[in-house]
Amino acid sequence: MTHEEQTDTQTTTLRGSLRERREQARSKLxxxxxxPRIDPPVFVRxxxxxxxxxxxxTRQAEKSKDPERYINGSAIAIADACVGIFEVIDDEKVSIDPDGDRDDWPRFDSRLAELLGLADLGKAAPIVRALYLTDGDVTSEAAALTEWSGYAGQEADEEYAGN
Structure with missing residues (x-):
């Protein structure tokens, strides 16, 4: 094998490895x-x-005249970022829906509203506000999510720069 072929092989291996590492990091993002306040514990991914x-x-909330515009904006952010809602049973993350597939986690939708006994809630923001028992809990969760998203977004931007 020539030096040039060896270098090409090493570069391809490095690129493959980098691609795999990036995808692995992305899958854990x-x-x-x-x-808060729910026992036994319920989690949101x-x-x-x-x-x-x-x-x-933020722009939508600033334009709105609704007195609850900021809390509803926070609730929408929580709903938008939600991958699913689960509980932990025997060290396994499972759906909170006792009648559903263990791996089919509800989101902030009509299914969760039914599980909460509030099937008349049609939109995501009221469903978020029903699961999180106080507006302070919603605000705190949205703040934590926003901070984490900024950090995670910056991390992803740095990882993907130049690709």
Whole structure:
């Protein structure tokens, strides 16, 4: 094997390895948070929110005359970033829906509203506000999610720069 062929092989291996490492890191880019005040514990898995989405929610709240615009904006951010809602049974993350598939986690949708006994809630924001028992809990969760999304987004930008 010539030096040039060896270098090409090493470069291809390095690129393959980098691609695999990036995909592995990307697959772990989520955050599991416990819903406050619910016992036994219930958790929400989040993906990062894009800065564009966060900015859009902020602009929407600023334009609204609704006195609950900021708390509803926070609730929408939580719903948008939600991957699924689960509980832990015997060290295994499973759906909170006792009648559903263990791996089919509900989100902030009509299915969760039914599980909460509030089937008349149609939109995500009221469903979020029903699961999180106080507006302070919603605000705190949205703040933690926003902070994590910013950090996670910056981390992803640095990882993907130049690719």
């Amino acid at each position: 989520y955050l599991d948070r416990r819903v 989040f993906k990062p929110l894009s800065s564009a989405r966060l900015e859009g929610l």
